[in-house]
Amino acid sequence: MFITLEGPDGAGKTTQINLLASIAKNENYLLTRNPGGTEFGLKLREILLNDNSVSPSAIAELMLYMSDRAQHIETVIKPALAKNQIVICDRFIDSTVVYQGYARGLNIDFIKGLNDFVCQGLKPDLTFLLDIDANIGFGRLKSKDKIEAEGLDFQKKVRAGFLELASQEPNRFEIIDTNALNELQVHEKIKNKIMTYAKTLSFQQLTRKTFPKCEQSL
Numbered sequence: 001m002f003i004t005l006e007g008p009d010g011a012g013k014t015t016q017i018n019l020l021a022s023i024a025k026n027e028n029y030l031l032t033r034n035p036g037g038t039e040f041g042l043k044l045r046e047i048l049l050n051d052n053s054v055s056p057s058a059i060a061e062l063m064l065y066m067s068d069r070a071q072h073i074e075t076v077i078k079p080a081l082a083k084n085q086i087v088i089c090d091r092f093i094d095s096t097v098v099y100q101g102y103a104r105g106l107n108i109d110f111i112k113g114l115n116d117f118v119c120q121g122l123k124p125d126l127t128f129l130l131d132i133d134a135n136i137g138f139g140r141l142k143s144k145d146k147i148e149a150e151g152l153d154f155q156k157k158v159r160a161g162f163l164e165l166a167s168q169e170p171n172r173f174e175i176i177d178t179n180a181l182n183e184l185q186v187h188e189k190i191k192n193k194i195m196t197y198a199k200t201l202s203f204q205q206l207t208r209k210t211f212p213k214c215e216q217s218l
């Protein structure tokens with residue numbers, strides 16, 4: 001099972017990943033992130049978000065996020081899934097479509113195609129979209145990295161982009177309106193959904209094994 005957390009800056013993804021770590025101690029989970037889920041990715045993350053001495057163009061930035069993802073999939077995500085671990089990733093393909101596509105204005109279909117190429121057929125089973133009003137999310141940020149320094153209008157485009165993607169794939173996205181929920185309330189919603197989803201999956205796998213001819217009706 002491959003789960004991703006997405007949302008505008010300040011929506012609370014990092015907080016939620018840290019809270020999920022309490023589950024991860026007892027279960028077969030891997031918590032990871034884009035960008036920066038590998039040693040290689042950490043160097044790219046520094047260039048992308050913190051190093052003010054360099055300013056990659058929009059296309060160069062896109063390619064760096066894709067490089068981060070390619071390395072991450074090959075060396076971390078695929079091996080973990082092969083070991084039947086539940087992988088939970090802080091940001092993934094949708095962030096690139098939203099930030100570099102909807103917000104920066106690069107071609108969205110091209111980015112989706114690049115994602116397909118880099119992911120080699122791998123797609124999240126379940127994506128939590130932590131939705132937040134751009135003013136609130138932006139107001140929560142104490143220090144701003146290079147992307148966050150783009151400002152409030154950029155964040156509004158980001159939010160609209162995520163909601164658009166979620167409307168295109170309602171079966172994959174679970175939208176959580178975090179505007180009026182505290183951190184623990186959001187955590188409960190995420191945890192419950194993951195548990196329900198995991199139970200459904202194991203039930204389906206068991207049923208497929210026991211009653212293979214019923215597979216098509218599942």
Ligand code: T5A
Pocket residue numbers: 007008009010011012013014015016034035049065091092095096097099100140141145147148178181182183186
């Ligand atoms: N990016 C990423 C791209 O442009 N393209 C890509 O392809 C990819 C993968 C990643 C940046 O890179 C960009 C998008 C991002 O700008 P990051 O550090 O991973 O950089 O950025 P974020 O994931 O946005 O991390 P942030 O820390 O900025 O925001 P979070 O994780 O959404 O928010 P969090 O958990 O740090 O919380 C922020 C504050 O809000 C409080 C927390 O305590 C904290 O103080 N908070 C709440 N307060 C009230 N109610 C709640 N429910 C709260 N939840 C959290």
